[in-house]
Amino acid sequence: MNHFEYRDGRLxxxxxxxxxxxxxxxTPAYVYSSATLRRHYKVFAASxxxxxxxxxxxxxxxxKANSNQAVIGVLAAMGSGADVVSGGELKRALxxxxxxxxxxxxxxxxxxxxxxxxxxxGIKQFNVxxxxxxxxxxxxxxxxxxxxxxxxxVNPDVDAETHAKISxxxxxxxFGIPFDQARDIxxxxxxxxxxxxxxxxxHIGSQLTRLAPFExxxxxxxxxxxxxxxxxxxxxxxxxxxxxxxxxxRNAPWPQPDAYAGIIGRTVGHLGCELIFEPGRMIxxxxxxxxxxxxxxxxxxxxxxxxxxxxxxxxxxPAMYDAHHEILPETQPEDDDAxxxxxxxxxxxxxxxxxxxxxxxxxxxAGDILCFETAGAYGAVMSSTYNTRPLVxxxxxxxxxxxxxxxxxxxxxxxxxxxxxPWMQEDAAG
Ligand code: LLP
Numbered sequence: 001m002n003h004f005e006y007r008d009g010r011l012x013x014x015x016x017x018x019x020x021x022x023x024x025x026x027t028p029a030y031v032y033s034s035a036t037l038r039r040h041y042k043v044f045a046a047s048x049x050x051x052x053x054x055x056x057x058x059x060x061x062x063x064k065a066n067s068n069q070a071v072i073g074v075l076a077a078m079g080s081g082a083d084v085v086s087g088g089e090l091k092r093a094l095x096x097x098x099x100x101x102x103x104x105x106x107x108x109x110x111x112x113x114x115x116x117x118x119x120x121x122g123i124k125q126f127n128v129x130x131x132x133x134x135x136x137x138x139x140x141x142x143x144x145x146x147x148x149x150x151x152x153x154v155n156p157d158v159d160a161e162t163h164a165k166i167s168x169x170x171x172x173x174x175f176g177i178p179f180d181q182a183r184d185i186x187x188x189x190x191x192x193x194x195x196x197x198x199x200x201x202x203h204i205g206s207q208l209t210r211l212a213p214f215e216x217x218x219x220x221x222x223x224x225x226x227x228x229x230x231x232x233x234x235x236x237x238x239x240x241x242x243x244x245x246x247x248x249x250r251n252a253p254w255p256q257p258d259a260y261a262g263i264i265g266r267t268v269g270h271l272g273c274e275l276i277f278e279p280g281r282m283i284x285x286x287x288x289x290x291x292x293x294x295x296x297x298x299x300x301x302x303x304x305x306x307x308x309x310x311x312x313x314x315x316x317x318p319a320m321y322d323a324h325h326e327i328l329p330e331t332q333p334e335d336d337d338a339x340x341x342x343x344x345x346x347x348x349x350x351x352x353x354x355x356x357x358x359x360x361x362x363x364x365x366a367g368d369i370l371c372f373e374t375a376g377a378y379g380a381v382m383s384s385t386y387n388t389r390p391l392v393x394x395x396x397x398x399x400x401x402x403x404x405x406x407x408x409x410x411x412x413x414x415x416x417x418x419x420x421x422p423w424m425q426e427d428a429a430g
Contacts, residue, residue, distance in 0.1 A: 002286045003033040003397075004373070006332040010199045011371070018291065018330050022369050025404060027293040031110050031252035031371070032066075032405075034069040034074050034398040036287035038152040041078045044279055049149045049172025051261035057275040058124075062102050063089045065280030066288065070396045070405035072096035075283065081124070081309050083242070085277035094121060103237060104276060106153065106203070108133075108174055115140045117150060125276070127153045127201040129176055129238060134189055141194035150189060151199030151239055153181050156220040156391035160205030160213045160243065160423050163321050165379040169204025169217060176202070182224055186233055197233055199273070200225055206281060208328065211255050211263055214243070218267035225271055238268055239276035246285045248324050248374050257282070281377040288376020289328065290315050290392075294368045304342040308366050311346025312353040312385040315372060317380050330369035333362035380406070390414050 003014045013033050021031055041059070048057050058195040060081035063072060067089060073083070073096045081095035081102025093103055100121040105114075108129045113136050118126065121180055128134050128150050141148040160167045177185055189195045200250040204217045204378030218240060247254040264275065270376050292310035299305075317323035327344065339362055344355040355372060364370070380394055390409035 001333075002036045002373070003039075004289060004328060005065045009332040009378040011328060011330045011332070013289075013397040013402070016397050016402050018131065018369065018371070021395055021397075021402055022291060022293070022330070023261075025395055026252055026408065027108075027291050027369060028308075029291050029393040029395055030288055030312050030375065030409070031291050031402075032068075032071060032288040032376055033056065033396045034396060036076045036283065036376075037041070037071065038078060040283045040287060041075055041080060041234060044277070044282060047257035047261040048264070048275070048277070050266040051258070052275070054267050055269065055275065057277065058102060059277050059279065060102065060124075061283055062278045062280030063093055064381060066284040066379070067092050067395055068396075068405050070403075071284060072098065074396075081276075083280075084222060085112075087117045087365075090114070090118055090123070090216075093326055098380040100124070104201075104278070106201070106278070112136050112140050115148075116144065119144055119146055123138065125148075125149045125151050125199060125201075125237060125239070127151050129153045131177075131185055131188070134192075134195070136184065138189075138192045138194050146170045147194050147196045149196050149198050151197075151201040151237060152182065152185055152189070153175050153201040153239075154179055154221070154224065155218045156202060156204065156288060158204050158213050158217045158220070160208050161210055162207050162243075162245070165321055166206040167204070167211075168206075179224070183227060183231060186231065188226055190233060197235075199235055199237030199239060199242070199280065200228070201239035203239075203243060203278065206243050208243045209243045209245040209254055211259055214260065215263045215267060218264060222268045222271060225268070225273070231340045235271075236273055237276055238271065239242075240264065240268070242280050242282070244279060244282045246374065247282055248326070250326050283377075285374050285377035288379060289371035289373055290325075290375040290379055291330075291369060291371045292363050294366050294370070297342075297364060303358065304340065306342045306344050308344060308346055308355070308370075310372070310392070311387070311389060312350065313348060313384045313389050314346070314392050315355070315375055315380045316384075317375075318355050319350075320382075325355065325363065325372040325374055327356070327359075328371040328373050329362055329364070330371070337362050337364075348389070382425075385409070385414055388414065
C-alpha cells in the first residue's frame, strides 16, 4: 500500500495535490511519501516481531536504495539502523541520525581508510567478504588498538531467480566466501587478536519474487552456524541481508513480509541469534515516484512516441534491467477516454532511453504530467548527468506539507566542476 491516490480526479501524494508540487518545484522530480516509508518499515518490523516473539532483531535499512538525508531521517526516527557499503554511505547514515551501533558495513571492496572510519565511529558489524579483506581489517584494527566485530558473508550458491545483474548468491558471483571455505576462514579469524568473530551474513540478490531461494539460503546458514558453534565460535548475530521483492506491476502477486518472516522463524529461529535485516527496495520502492512532463507527442512511421522531460539519466532501471514502472497520470483518466499505444521515451540521444515500449496510455498532450511508480528505490541514487542534464529535485511529502529535500542541480554549477589544465588556460589568456 502507498499514499499516491486520486482525489476528485487529481493525483495526490498523501494530502498534497501533485500539481502543487509540480507548480512549485517543476519537473522532472522525485516525490516521496513519509507515510509510506513509515508504513513499510512498520509492516516489515511487525512481521518479524510476530514470527519470532521475544527474538532480537535489528532492521538495518540498506541506504543504497535511497540515501537522501530526509529519507534516512524518517527511518532513523522509526528506530532503523543502516546497511552501508562505502565511507560515503556511512557518513550519510550517521549524519541522518542513525546511531553507529546500528550500522553494518557490507561490500566486497572496503578500503583501509573506510575501515578506519567505521572503527572510529564504532559500528555494529563488518560483513567481511574475503581473506585479503580480513587481513587488512585485522591490521587496521590492531593499529588502532581496537577489536573489529566481524561476520563473514557466505555465498550459499543459491539461485535467487531474479535479474542476472542483481543476483549475488551464486558461486559465479563476486560476493561472499565460498561455503566450503567458510570454516577455514572462521578458524583463521578466531586466531587474530584484533578480530571479534560474532556472526554470519548472507545476501543472495535483490527483487526476489519467490521465497524458496531465501529458504534454501537461510537453511544453509543455519547448518553452517551449528557447525561453527561446534568448532568453538560464539556466533551471536545472523545478518540475513535484504532482497525482498516488491510489485512493479500493479496488482501482481508478490512475496508478503509475513511469509518471509515465517521462513526465517522456521529456518533460523531456533538458533537464538540476534537477527539483522538489510531491506532496501521493500522500504523505499513504492514510497516514491518520478514526476515528469510531456514535452511532445510525435507520430513515427508505425508508432507513437510520448517524449518526456525525464530520461534514462534520471531513472536508469528500464534501460539497465528492462524494468517496468507503471505510469500514473496526474489527471485521472476518464472512463470513456480512448487509450492508445505509445512508446514513452526521454530526450537522451540513445534508443535505450525508453521507459516503456508499446504500452497503453491515456490521451496525453504536451504539458501533461505523469509519474512513474515504484521509483523510490534505486531511482535518484542511480541518476547521472549524462547529456549535461542536471540532477533532478527530490521532494518529501508529510501529510499536507511538502519540502524540497534536494534542490534541482543547476547547469552552471555542473559545468563549473570542470577545470581547464594550466596549458589550456595559458592558451586562452593568449
Ligand atoms: N544488502 C546487500 C549486501 C545488498 O547488496 C543489497 C542490494 C541490499 C542489502 C538491499 O537489497 P534490496 O532489499 O533493496 O533488494 N540497482 C538494482 C538493485 C541493486 C541491489 C544491490 N544490492 C535495481 O535497481 O534493481
